[in-house]
Amino acid sequence: MGDHDQGHALAGQLLDHRQHLVDQLRVERRGDLVAQQHLGRHGQGAGDGHAKALGLVSVQAGKGVFVQEPTRAEVAGAFAWPFAAQVSAADTFQLRFALEGFACGLAVGVMTAEVLDILEDNVEQKRRELRAGDFEQANRLDFEFHQRILVASGNQAMCALVTSSAEIFLESQKLPFIRPERAQETWQEHRKILKALARHAAGPAQKAMLQHIRSAALRTGIAFITLGD
Template sequence: MHASAPRAVPEYALQAIRKLIEDEGYRPGDALPSQRDLAERLGVSRTSLREALSSLSALGLVSVQAGKGVFVQAPVAQSSAHAGFAWPFAAQVSAADTFQLRFALEGFACGLAAVTLTAEELDALQDNVEQMRLALRAGDFDSASRLDFDFHRRILHASGNQAMLGIVSSSADIFLESQKLPFIRPERALETWQEHRKILKALGRHAAGPAQKAMQQHIRAAALRTGIAFATLGD
C-alpha cells in the first residue's frame, strides 16, 4: 500500500491515520485500533507506525498510553496544523522533502560552524535570537519567520561551506516558506525561539556534535509543528 507513495513511510502513515480519524468519525477519548491492526491496515511496519503515532502525539492529535492503547485527543479539524496551508512549491518539491534536506544540510553546517564561528558571528546570532523574542512577544510572526531564515543563513555562512550556502541562496523562497510554516501555530511559536537558544548555546561552547544535534532536533520539531514527519537514517 505504501510502496507507491512518494512520501516517507512515517509521513504517509501519519496522514493515513489522520484520514482514518476524520473519515470514521472518531471523537476525543475514543480508542483507535491496536497498533498491530493499524500497521496491517495501513501496510506499514510497526516501526514506521510508532514514529507516525509519536508525531501525532507531538501534534496533540492522539495520546499513546502504554499498556492501554492509542486514544484520540482532539478533533482533526481543530488540531490539524497544516489543514489550511497550501505549499506553493508542490510542483517543484514537497514540504517534507524540503525539511528532510534541511535536516541533513543544516545539521552538518551547524556542526562545522561550531568550530569556525567567530566572536562577531556569535554576537550577531545572539542579537538575532533576542530580536525574535521581541517579535514573538509582539505577535509579529512574519518578522519572526524572516529572523528565523536569517538565523539559519548566518550559521550556513559561518560554516564556511559556500556550496551549501549557495544551495540555500538559490532556493531562498522555498527555504523561507518552510520557515514560515511552523508559525501557523501561534501557541507553539515560542518553541522556535527556545530551540534557537539551545543551538546558540552549543555554538557558544564550540561543541560540534551538540550543535549538529540541536539543529537537527530543531528542524524535525519545526516540521512536526507543521504536521510533517520525515524519515532519517536513524529511524
C-alpha cells in the same frame, strides 16, 4: 442570510479597513481560531502580518487587503505549500535536515565572537517579535539565523544551494508559525543551538539543529524517518 451578512469574509473579498480584519476574517483554515484569538489581542499591525504569514489574506499595493482563495489542500485541512509543483514541503524539510545539521557542526570550528554576538542579538530580537505577535518579522529573523550559520560553516556549495532556492527555504521556515500557540518553541530551539555554538561543542550543536528542524516539521504536521530512527 449570506456569509457577508453574518460577518464572514468571502474569498476574493476586499476588506473594508485593516482594523476590521479580526471581525471580518472567518475563513475556515487550519489554526484559524487560534489566529483570530491572537489577532484580537495584538491589533491591526499584528493582524495583517500574521494573516499574511498564514496565507489568509494578500495585500495588494494601492488596492487593499483581500481574502485569499483557499487551495484544495487547505480545504482538506492541510497547510498551503506554494511550491508543490517543484518540490514538496516534506522533501524540503528533509533537505534542510541533512544540510543544516552538518553545517551547524562545521560552523562550530570556525565560529567567531562577532558572529556569536550577531546570533545572540537575532535570538533576543526574535523573542521580542514573537511576544509582540509580529510573526512576519520573526520569520525573517528565523531565516537570517539559519543563513548566518550556513555562511559561517564555510561550505560555499551549501550556501549557493540555499541562496538559489531562498524562497522555498523561507517558506519552509514560515510554516511552523501556522500554530502560533507553539511559536515560542522555535525561539527556545534557536537558543539551544546558540548555546552549543557558544561552547564550541560540535556534537551538541549539530544535534540541536537536527532536533530543531525535525520539530519544526512536526509542528507543521510533517514527520519523516531518519537514519537514527
